[in-house]
Amino acid sequence: MNALPTLEPATDDACCTPAEPPALGADAAKRKAVVFKALADPNRLRLLSIVKAEPSGAACVCDLTEPLDLGQPTVSHHLKILVDAGLLSREKRGTWAYYSLVPGALEAVSESILAL
Template sequence: MTTPECCGTLTSDTLSAPDAAELARTLKALADPARLRLISLVASHDGAEACVCDLVEPLGLSQPTVSHHLKVLVDAGLLTRDKRGVWAYYALVPGALEAVAGALASPVADPR
């Protein structure tokens, strides 16, 4: 079967269905202003790690709401959670944000 002249041909790899689903899940987790601020707050702390107690006041949200947003980011693979005594500490997953940026910068995401 030949490709009609009006149709273009693929010149690079495309995003697979499983990869697209995973990227969409990650982007959905990031598509919230509070979660974006949490990523920024964690990244700006010493060692890119912050206690949940340090994240509540800057966001102006209740502790349960902040914890919910942090859980979404952990489930999306963007943050790790380390329980120490009664406090939970969150850190960026090395390379996670770069992987998202790389997926968005690939030719697949180029609208041209």
């Protein structure tokens, strides 16, 4: 029967030195959490996808309800969350609102994830 080796405590002082301050401060973490929370909903992900695929670069709210099979107030709520998170911008044209991706927003999210 083989005995398990005895593990000795580490004697290297470097393993117990305090870590550097977190690379992500509290304020930055809160801002990133808003974006991640906005992305955590399947309907909002679909909205981003639809807006991104729009050849003109902007999608009317009137064209976003049918693909999601949701009412206009619900779609508008989701769009507001995406605007507040800095992912979409809103432009009023007459009685309709048009939404487009904020330039660089999706790339910033990607970089933000990689930086964690």
